[in-house]
Amino acid sequence: MLAAEHRLTSGAAFGAAVRAGRRSGSRTLVVHLAGADVPAPPRVGFVVSKAVGNAVVRNRVKRRLRHLVAARLGLLPAGSVLVVRANPAAAGASGAELGSELDRCLDRVLA
RNA sequence: UGGGCUGGCCGGGCGACCGCGUGAGCCGGGGGUGACCCCGCUCCCGAGGAAGGUCCGGGCUCCACAGGGCAAGGUGGUGGGUAACUCCCACCCGGGGUGACCCGCGGGACAGUGCCACAGAGAACAGACCGCCACUGCCGCCCUCCGGGGCGGGAGCGGCAAGGGUGAAACGGUGGUGCAAGAGACCACCAGCGGCCCGGGCGACCGGGCCGGCUAGGCAAACCCCACCUGGAGCAAGAUCAAGAAGCCGCCCCUCGGGGCGGCGCGCACACGUUCGAGGGCGGCCCGCCCGAGUGUGCGGGUAGAUCGCAGGAGGCGACCGGCAACGGCCGUCGUAGAUGGAUGGUCGCCCACCGGUGACCCGCGAGGGUCCCGGGGACAGAACCCGGCCUACAGGCCAGCCCGUCCG
RNA sequence: GGGCCCCUAGCUCAAUUGGCAGAGCAGGAGACUUUUAAUCUCUUGGUUGUGGGUUCGAGUCCCACGGGGCCUA
Numbered sequence: 077m078l079a080a081e082h083r084l085t086s087g088a089a090f091g092a093a094v095r096a097g098r099r100s101g102s103r104t105l106v107v108h109l110a111g112a113d114v115p116a117p118p119r120v121g122f123v124v125s126k127a128v129g130n131a132v133v134r135n136r137v138k139r140r141l142r143h144l145v146a147a148r149l150g151l152l153p154a155g156s157v158l159v160v161r162a163n164p165a166a167a168g169a170s171g172a173e174l175g176s177e178l179d180r181c182l183d184r185v186l187a
Numbered sequence: 188u189g190g191g192c193u194g195g196c197c198g199g200g201c202g203a204c205c206g207c208g209u210g211a212g213c214c215g216g217g218g219g220u221g222a223c224c225c226c227g228c229u230c231c232c233g234a235g236g237a238a239g240g241u242c243c244g245g246g247c248u249c250c251a252c253a254g255g256g257c258a259a260g261g262u263g264g265u266g267g268g269u270a271a272c273u274c275c276c277a278c279c280c281g282g283g284g285u286g287a288c289c290c291g292c293g294g295g296a297c298a299g300u301g302c303c304a305c306a307g308a309g310a311a312c313a314g315a316c317c318g319c320c321a322c323u324g325c326c327g328c329c330c331u332c333c334g335g336g337g338c339g340g341g342a343g344c345g346g347c348a349a350g351g352g353u354g355a356a357a358c359g360g361u362g363g364u365g366c367a368a369g370a371g372a373c374c375a376c377c378a379g380c381g382g383c384c385c386g387g388g389c390g391a392c393c394g395g396g397c398c399g400g401c402u403a404g405g406c407a408a409a410c411c412c413c414a415c416c417u418g419g420a421g422c423a424a425g426a427u428c429a430a431g432a433a434g435c436c437g438c439c440c441c442u443c444g445g446g447g448c449g450g451c452g453c454g455c456a457c458a459c460g461u462u463c464g465a466g467g468g469c470g471g472c473c474c475g476c477c478c479g480a481g482u483g484u485g486c487g488g489g490u491a492g493a494u495c496g497c498a499g500g501a502g503g504c505g506a507c508c509g510g511c512a513a514c515g516g517c518c519g520u521c522g523u524a525g526a527u528g529g530a531u532g533g534u535c536g537c538c539c540a541c542c543g544g545u546g547a548c549c550c551g552c553g554a555g556g557g558u559c560c561c562g563g564g565g566a567c568a569g570a571a572c573c574c575g576g577c578c579u580a581c582a583g584g585c586c587a588g589c590c591c592g593u594c595c596g
Numbered sequence: 597g598g599g600c601c602c603c604u605a606g607c608u609c610a611a612u613u614g615g616c617a618g619a620g621c622a623g624g625a626g627a628c629u630u631u632u633a634a635u636c637u638c639u640u641g642g643u644u645g646u647g648g649g650u651u652c653g654a655g656u657c658c659c660a661c662g663g664g665g666c667c668u669a
Contacts, residue, residue, distance in 0.1 A: 083528065121528065122528075123528095130239095130568075130569090131239090131569055132567095132568055132569055134569095135531095135569060136569095138528095138529095139207090139530090139531080139532045139533095140532065140533075142207090142532085143206065143207080143532055143533065144533095146207090147206090171532080171533055171534085172533090172534095
């Protein structure tokens, strides 16, 4: 799991990031990034709905995304809040496919 | 050798690297007066048989414990097992199967109420359409010893319930006696019902005998009756600590300025109420008892941080003993998840199941089988306080016992 | 965690002591109209979510599954 300072824990923070942040989508996932220019660590949260699959599938998708995002924490600006939302197609995607789509979306959101 | 029944078990394995979580080590760095905390390093361990559905039962925790009556819910053959159960085992009864074996919410229908459509003559102190029989008239034909007799048809008035037909179900079955025709009207046997007795069994019940009356329908997964059982909530239980704007109350200290500790806990509106007592508790209602000055409802707003609970438990495995068994006793042995936006992910190698090949070779007359090669490829499914069950999902595989058929000896 | 409700024709809904599963819209055919729409007539369409059970008989009663929804902490 991510270090506590990088975790997004409140429902309100999720809502704020999804509504106010810059958005970029792909076949398997959607990325929201709300950039607050404050000197704090970037925080990340994940949303995997029941439409993706049963508990086994949802957990696997969430774990893959978490590990992929952990390797890219350095790219995020200070104080930003990132929410990664999984689409139903993510259930059948491999880790490599999720990684490349995550990179594309992050590039667009950070540009 | 073909088919089947039952019970039990497994449910991918080994390894490498990069990550994640609990715990330990105490090596290195940082912070702190300190207890200790943070980062890094090393090591151990890290999902299931169903972790699932949430259908039952219990442990645990807090609240209540003053009862009585009435309701409510649950269970439902007998005996046992268990902490307990709607679970498990054994047996009984009923049903199914050639059989191993399987299935059953399996108390009560003379306690009462109610329902049994359609069809059918009649459907719950039954009934008479066709039919059968007797009697009284009538009509037709035939015979005649002229007295009448026989056959057929139809009407009236009675008797009957055997046969036909309807239905899920028609008030016992077979044979006889009897009669105008018949009928448990009577008799024998059988089935079934009730009572008594004897024997077996802890018991459900089973076997046998005698007597009675000759026959009693089904539905309680309809209301109901009977017997037995049942306090309320739930780990967001609950405990401790921290934080807490303005405010209120109590106690203590005091240098009379204040300080400390504990408790309550926001705003607005409406309703009811302070001994003529609101409201609350005793699972629901009534009586009764207790607490009692605020309470209830609606709208809007706010908060839920840390630690403990929280992983040794009705625990797993293996001998032995008791028991048909479920299970129990005793001894030995093992140490094995604990997150809190929620730890098991990623990449790869070899092997093992399994699937495909219009691939090669070998065996066989053949169906087919074997070896190698290539490719594919892991069923159902993710702990959240913990156990015991039930139910449901599930690729494939292993073991044991038993039954039926066929062939050979 | 606790509690409750609903699945009937393509859609929206009916169906009372358990006794022949219906209505409206939609669809099809026909009439009217130069044509379309509207209107009128006729008509098709159901394993009552699935599987068992009780009963002579189940949409209805009972049990187990599946799907969907609501309330509450």
